[in-house]
Amino acid sequence: MSLQNELSEIKKKKFQSVYTLIGTETFLSETFKKELKKQVSDEEDDDFNIVGFDMNEVELSNVIHEAETVPFFGDHKVIFVENPYFLTGEKKRTELNHDLTLLESYLSNPLSTSILVFMASYDKLDERKKVVKLLKKESKVVDVSKMTEKTLIPYLRQYIENEGYDIEKSAFEELVYLTDMDLSRIMNELDKLFLYSLESKVIKKSDVSSLIPKSLEHNIFDLNQYVLKNKADQSLNLYHELLISGEETIKIISILLGQIRLLLQVKILLDMNYQQSNMTDTLKIHPYRIKLAVGQSKTLSFDILGQMFNELIEMDFKIKTGQMDKELAFELFLLQSR
Template sequence: MVFNIWKKIKKKQFASLYLVYGTEAFLINETKQLLVHHVLEKEEIEFNFSSYDLEETPIETALEDAETFPFIGDKRLIILQNPFFLTSAKGKVDHHLAKLEAYLKEPAPYSIVVFLAPYEKLDERRKLTKELKRKAETIEAKKLNERELKEWIHERASLHSILIDEDAVDLLLLLVGTNLFLLTSEIDKLALYAKHIDIHTVEKLVSRSLEENIFHLVDKIVHRKIDEALRIFYDLLKQNQEPIKILSIISGQFRLIYQVKELARQGYGEKQIAGYLKVHPYRVKLAAGQARFFSNEELIRKIDLLSQADYEMKTGAMNKVLIIEMFLFKLNDTPIKQS
């Protein structure tokens, strides 16, 4: 995984060539920043750091720089962005790729050359792509799956010498989502607070996403605490959240509650449901708890009400804020039934 390469960089165990490709901007940016920080001293950056956009600059110009001896320090760091010639795309710059092929055979021992390729796929049929992947330390900057995300969170926490409980990881992912920039910010903040992060620490300190705020709104709806639901709704409006987006997420939560209830009735376990619906297991667990307060018929009625509210909002039949208020007031028509 990417952390293995990052750990080597932090130990100053550098490769001559790096290839970072994929669409996960955080992993690309973090690799670049780690190399700049650990390869060069501050006073060396001005003299020994160069960055080239290969959609504008020929590769031979960048390689001439890589073959120039460093000034003051021991290493040069050359960042090569957008190497489109590793894909099937065509660019406006003609590159002397034979020069690059020759460099790959014998990289300058005093230079670290980094290819940053923000593309979902490289053209694996190209001889140059194959050779670069064979010679370089390669990082696939892809979107992480659930297992990789959890591993990444634990690894990120370990960089701060802190431990984080598994249920705290689940809640962190639920509250923040899968954006690595946001997760990094929250983990760094948690690390300032404690050396052992449990679920209560996450509940207390982590900023809530729009979806999480709306989950709490739905929870108030579930328990027919309409005054408190309205208070959360008005707070969201003060944060400049659009009523149509709020309604959309409320609708999505009620659909999830219905799906979880129905699949549980058919004998599926929570992990199976999470896999089938492709949602986070913690969301399934919470939705299962909320589902106990509704019969299937009640949930269908609520989903119908939300569908009607969505239609009225999109056709301009009524003021958008009033539409959601009316939906919330209609919920008082049915008493709580716990099953």
């Protein structure tokens, strides 16, 4: 069941006795939680009818006991079960004894006044386990996994429109870039952008650039671009700005090295006729980072990338073995023509 369909049912107060939310997209799972809480209780903090248990800290028997107890006030109570790692193949050394037979028994006859929600913030569950098979059969499974670019982009555009705002194309692209296409981060930043553009109802690229700070990775991406284009002045200025802001040269070198390595890997895979989706599976890297790397690598040669990679490796070795001062070494690297 899609999240939007289930939210629609919840708004009609058509509740299921048991939900299983599977996926790692925090914003989507939090949206589900907020809507369910809102529809079950009028109070913002309702300790009687809305409770939560962390399976890293308490045993499952406490959850089942709570679920089998009728609510003190209201028609329903909601029990959120966080970190149900026993639904995965993960093994933990712990003194907790999660008796899964209690849950299996409860699923066969859940209390109608209790709404049990398993917040399974994992990419997948262990399908071999009996309890997982029962949950998939007896509970309402809701997909809150990370969105692909294909689904995220129209979702965001529709969300912005529904809020009564317009956004320039360049502003939208900048927003997606600066947040690495991470939905939770995007939604947090949109709250600021909506407030900033409250009067005009139009979000401009300058708004995005001024309100959303660049991460270290994005700054080093820019640094990488300057180096590859032999823009020594811009390279040095940005490097000094990073030092002033408290960043360490060794960390900057490490991230830059990682970015060059990714470009080399992507370029090799492109030559092997890999599609972007295949690269994501092979390299275990966010699809949006792969997309950016593909676009950048197409304009670069193996020779240039290989040269930079070897220079960074050698420089890192000389710095760590005390042969060169780190800041001087990196400045010389930035000044070299390629």
